[in-house]
Amino acid sequence: MDSAGDRKAVGARFIAPAPLRMDIFLQQLINGLVLGSVYALVALGYTMVYGILELINFAHGEITMIGAMVSLAVISALVGTGVDMPGVLIALTGVLTAVPVCMALGYGIERVAYRPLRHAPRLAPLITAIGVSIVLQNGAMLIWGRQYIPFPPILPTGAHDIGGATISDVQIFIVMLSMSLMAALMLLVQKTKLGRAMRATAQSPQVASLMGVNVNNVISATFMLGSALAAVAGVMVSAYYGLAHYYMGFLLGLKAFSAAVLGGIGNLAGAMLGGLLLGVIESLGAGYIGDLTGGFLGSHYQDVFAFFVLILVLVFRPSGLLGERVVDRA
Template sequence: MDIFVQQLINGLVLGSIYALVALGYTMVYGILELINFAHGEVTMFGAMVALAVIGVVLGVAPDLPGLLVVLAGVLVAIPVCMLLGFSIERLAYRPLRNAPRLAPLITAIGLSIVLQNVAMLIWGRQYIAFPPLLPKGQYEVLGAHVSNLQIFIVVLSILVMLGLWFMVQKTRLGRAMRATAQSRAVAQLMGVNVNSVIAATFVIGSALAAVAGVMVSAYYGLAHYYMGFLLGLKAFSAAVLGGIGNIAGAMLGGLLLGVIEALGAGYIGDLTGGFLGSHYQDVFAFFVLILVLVFRPSGLLGERVATRA
């Protein structure tokens, strides 16, 4: 029972991070039917930029409260990632707007590799430690441990997602995004500048990715130029699980995937008599991806069945 509750909590924490990243995949797919494989790298840049800023701030003002230092990192990482997302769309995808579908997909994969290498050149190959700045604190809940950081991650994710939901459902831009996703041609007939809406989608998704990047590096205590790859693939799996293109689906898929992964890691040892250990954690996301693609390709909340992968 203890393990179950503990893993459930761990899963929700991880899942809320996946959800934030998955939203970026799903919003872009909803409008462009493009899987922006470079999105994981935007998340990585969020973590890296925040850590760089944190390093500088600590060097200048070592006595600042830890929370403020991290906040400074986040507040720089968000606009940097927004600019990165904007540039990715403008330079890599927009010229291919009317190209065959395979071209932007290959471009996305190439871009992902380019961004990894740029990060490696800037920050090196080594793991970068996330300094222990956030206030420690642990609580007991039903026999499981919950840390301040875990609560913070879940609460902040929920707030960000509520904000996004409000933006998409209630604002003029959100309505234009939904209209553009349903028909680009008709949205133009309404006077919507579709290029601006697409750019806004990338920028918003990248802001969420920046937040997620800082969260994941704070949670695991480190960052690395390659961290965006696996995180991106898992978030993509989460988006597919929820129904790619569907915003509520990305939130649900992210949380579910986190929980599945954590429970899987917690019990795989017992289930296989110790043959497989918790380091097989990463397998679950892709196992789920395969199951979804075989049995319910439209995802949990998806309406349309994808005609192409």
């Protein structure tokens, strides 16, 4: 990511643009898919909660951050004691600690901050969500400090060559784990009793309760599932970038939210598609923005693409790619 160098090189090519190099394109695509599968995991949490409560849980990004922080604390502690464990196992221990912590956190947030406002005007829980998000950020800052926390170099550093592009072991692992988690979630939602109750509640909480569904429990379960996915995503992000920070959940959350809107908020398949697409758009955008603007803008504009996409979707297709109608509750 040597953007100054990039820009010079691009500037020189401005007059006669170089042909598209397949290996670079492929590399951007791989990076995009890896990032996208993390966005997809986080986007699922937004979309599940929205599907049932029509609430944008803006604290969801912070849960990702807490997941990263908790797992890093465990991993660093384990590495610090010099315990003789393979790195992957240490990382796994970190994930397995972060998941229940985040599930409890998601459950608690719903109980304390959203449930009392269930029948309040929609603006009230939205403001509360932002409040919860600020509380979590500051809480994390008090516990873990303001500095960037490095992810210890415990993971395998192997890399593989695909058509001139490189894919690392960590990247492969992130994509495979994300895909399995998403498949598991789809199975749960489509095939289990809890999943049926979730879908029924999303369509009509009143009628679901007439079937004997305890709607409050379904809502709690939804928050916990979303938080579990967010925890895993948080660990993935910190392992991928090699660091964690108390503020990392903010941007990640907003991007995942954009991904959920892109796919059609409330739609699970949409969140996955939106996440992957957004990752790819962002990666290709950052990779080629220099070429496209003749070196005027560089790859550090990466973060702009998510919001550019969000605005485009909201203007031209507010229901998202796979969303049916914006409001479909009678």
